[in-house]
Amino acid sequence: MNTTLVPLNNSEADMGFIIHEEMVAFGEVTHIQVAGEMYVTVGVQKAKLTTEDIRFLGGKLRQALQKYARYTTATIDFGILHSSCNYLEIDEVVTAFVEGWHLGGYAFLTYKKEQPKKEVRLQFESATYEVAVKQGEIRAEAVSVARDLCNEPANKLTPAVYVDTLQQLFHQTAVSVEIIETDQLIARGFEPTAIVGAGSQYPPKVAILTLKNNDTKHIALVGKGVTFDSGGTNVKTGSNIGEMKMDMGGSAAVVGAMKLLADSNSPVYVTAILPLVTNVAGKDSYLPSDVLTYRNGLTVEVGNTDAEGRLVLADGILYAQEMGADTIIDIATLTGTIGQALGLKTAGIFSNQEDNLWSYKTLGEQTGDYVWPMPITSDYQTYIDSNTADVNNMSTSPFGGAITAAVFLQNFVEEDKKWIHIDMANTVRPWKEEGYYVTGAAGFGVRLLAEIVRSEISCIAGR
Ligand code: BES
Ligand code: ZN
Ligand code: ZN
Numbered sequence: 001m002n003t004t005l006v007p008l009n010n011s012e013a014d015m016g017f018i019i020h021e022e023m024v025a026f027g028e029v030t031h032i033q034v035a036g037e038m039y040v041t042v043g044v045q046k047a048k049l050t051t052e053d054i055r056f057l058g059g060k061l062r063q064a065l066q067k068y069a070r071y072t073t074a075t076i077d078f079g080i081l082h083s084s085c086n087y088l089e090i091d092e093v094v095t096a097f098v099e100g101w102h103l104g105g106y107a108f109l110t111y112k113k114e115q116p117k118k119e120v121r122l123q124f125e126s127a128t129y130e131v132a133v134k135q136g137e138i139r140a141e142a143v144s145v146a147r148d149l150c151n152e153p154a155n156k157l158t159p160a161v162y163v164d165t166l167q168q169l170f171h172q173t174a175v176s177v178e179i180i181e182t183d184q185l186i187a188r189g190f191e192p193t194a195i196v197g198a199g200s201q202y203p204p205k206v207a208i209l210t211l212k213n214n215d216t217k218h219i220a221l222v223g224k225g226v227t228f229d230s231g232g233t234n235v236k237t238g239s240n241i242g243e244m245k246m247d248m249g250g251s252a253a254v255v256g257a258m259k260l261l262a263d264s265n266s267p268v269y270v271t272a273i274l275p276l277v278t279n280v281a282g283k284d285s286y287l288p289s290d291v292l293t294y295r296n297g298l299t300v301e302v303g304n305t306d307a308e309g310r311l312v313l314a315d316g317i318l319y320a321q322e323m324g325a326d327t328i329i330d331i332a333t334l335t336g337t338i339g340q341a342l343g344l345k346t347a348g349i350f351s352n353q354e355d356n357l358w359s360y361k362t363l364g365e366q367t368g369d370y371v372w373p374m375p376i377t378s379d380y381q382t383y384i385d386s387n388t389a390d391v392n393n394m395s396t397s398p399f400g401g402a403i404t405a406a407v408f409l410q411n412f413v414e415e416d417k418k419w420i421h422i423d424m425a426n427t428v429r430p431w432k433e434e435g436y437y438v439t440g441a442a443g444f445g446v447r448l449l450a451e452i453v454r455s456e457i458s459c460i461a462g463r
Contacts, residue, residue: 002123003038005061005076009045009084027057027435029064040064040074049085051096052368057081058100059436065120066105075123091132098122098136099143103436103443106144108151138263142450143443145169146249146256150428150441154228154245158202159276162227162248166207166255174213175262180206189295189322190275193315196308197277199232199285206316209258209272217327218269219453220320221258224309224332225251225276232279232305233287246441247309249428250332251276253445260450268457273319275312279305291389294318298411301386303394309334310393310405314412321414327456328413331422331445337401339426341374347424347444348374350406352413360420360452369448371422376406384408420452 006015008024017034019041028043042057042064065071081097082090101122109116124133149157149165157165163179170177182203185194190206197204207225226247230236236244251274258272286292290302292311295318300311309332320328338348349360349371357373364371383404386392391411395404402423413419427444430437 001038001070002073002075003040003065003071005074006039006041007044007057007077007081007084008041009043015039015041026053027060029060031064038071044081044084049088051088051092051366054081054085054093054096055100055103055368056435058097059104060100062101062104062120063438066118069118071120072118073121073123075125077125078129091129094129094132095136095139098133099139100436102137102140103143104438106147106438108148108440110152135264139260139447142256142260142263143446145259146252146446147441147443149252149255150246150249150443152245154278157227157245157248159197159205159225159227159278160202162225162276163205163207166209169255169259170209170262173262174211174265175258176210178208178210180208189319190315192292192294192300193275193277193312195286195290195292196232196279196311199282200278200280201282202227202278204275204277207272207274207276209255209274210270211258211262212269213265214267214269214457216269217457218271218323218325219456220323220325220328221254221270221272221449221453222313222316222320222328222330223251223254223272223274224248224313224330224334225274226309226312226333227276227278229279229306229308230281232308233281233285234304234306235281236306246428247279247333248276249424249441249444250330250334250422252441252443253331253424253449256443256446257449257453260446261453266450266454266457268453270453271320271323271325273316275316277308277312279308289388294412295322296412298391299389301389301392303386303392307393307405310408313409317409317412317419321417325417327418327420329420329422329449329452330409331424331449333425333428334423335402335405335425338423341402342372342426344426344429344431346370346372347422347427348372348402350374350376350421350423352376352410352417352419359455360448363451363455364448367447367451369444369446370427371448374406374423375403376410377403378407378410380404380407422448
């Protein structure tokens with residue numbers, strides 16, 4: 001059975017049925033039958049609807065319809081929806097709705113007997129939206145890839161399985177995949193990554209993904225790919241460390257962004273560097289007080305094996321520079337402290353070119369991947385001084401842990417490079433399972449990274 005989706009922003013609207021005030025409240029869903037026809041209405045009343053609101057409504061409607069077996073198709077009149085937000089382009093509205101619709105239907109059922117939920121097909125009253133619909137589907141698919149990776153348990157998504165998954169995902173696409181196997185890591189200069197991953201029965205690897213659709217500016221994306229973080233020798237003691245299966249959320253965001261950029265044929269040159277390790281305690285694990293030597297000669301004393309993310313990210317950042325990247329963007333579930341600072345909705349964003357941070361915040365609002373500018377207070381370098389090596393991976397201060405992590409990383413960034421760092425430890429899961437966010441991972445960072453990359457390309461002239 002088909003149902004017509006009717007966005008409502010006015011209790012006086014003449015829709016041929018009675019509309020009560022509460023039906024127009026934002027996000028309120030009501031099912032109505034009029035003369036044998038089914039209508040599902042959704043309230044869109046708000047001072048100013050944003051694209052994120054439209055995504056929310058798409059997800060909300062999808063979930064409302066999925067509960068009922070009788071609905072197999074739904075027709076939405078985008079004209080009505082657009083009239084509530086005519087300051088947005090109609091294409092933006094369609095893309096956002098379709099994106100939310102598909103993400104709202106996401107479920108991770110790989111290890112359940114339960115079959116995937118039935119499809120509710122979205123119908124459009126006009127073919128003119130085809131391109132916008134396709135873009136919404138591409139965006140949702142890319143975010144779903146990141147959600148899938150994060151939702152996989154650590155015994156299933158080992159570094160070896162991860163690289164196989166990448167090879168399948170990008171087979172016959174514009175993205176080339178190179179894997180640096182465990183026994184090649186040291187020869188290829190990734191000794192710290194090899195050492196951080198040495199304690200696990202699942203050996204470490206590094207994946208390099210390249211998308212070269214353009215030759216002007218080379219951007220590197222570095223994603224933390226810790227498939228499980230038990231803390232290593234400094235073992236975590238919390239009650240719910242199962243959460244740490246998502247400690248590869250940064251790498252998942254990068255994979256999703258590469259897919260999004262590739263599937264939309266974006267004219268970009270991007271290299272993704274993904275150190276994939278499992279941080280556990282074992283006879284071969286690295287130890288607090290160990291010294292790691294990086295490819296540029298910099299040495300790091302391991303103050304704490306649980307601060308492993310910055311160790312592998314530093315390896316990725318150095319490799320990105322060796323490959324000649326102009327701009328380096330890293331993303332990681334790096335510190336618990338970022339959640340103390342910003343709560344669970346907004347990730348922290350840092351850059352050695354601070355003036356750009358507000359524009360990334362705006363991109364975050366547009367994409368739904370919210371970020372807030374954070375400072376790199378270089379005076380805190382004293383907190384990570386080491387008696388033995390050039391720098392320590394653990395701060396002596398109990399304060400500002402997300403900032404000292406960023407200060408640590410800056411030690412590896414060459415002065416003439418543009419560098420952006422995103423700490424997403426607090427946003428790898430949705431802050432609320434609502435709208436287009438469902439149980440499990442949020443798929444955070446995919447859309448933001450893709451938009452930052454695109455914005456970098458379009459501002460080449462201003463560099
Ligand atoms: N993976 C964690 C950070 C994290 C915490 C992610 C909570 C998601 C939720 C990271 O490797 C870590 O353990 N960081 C430590 C650093 C400390 C030892 C300097 C932290 O944040 O406590
Ligand atoms: Zn850790
Ligand atoms: Zn970690």
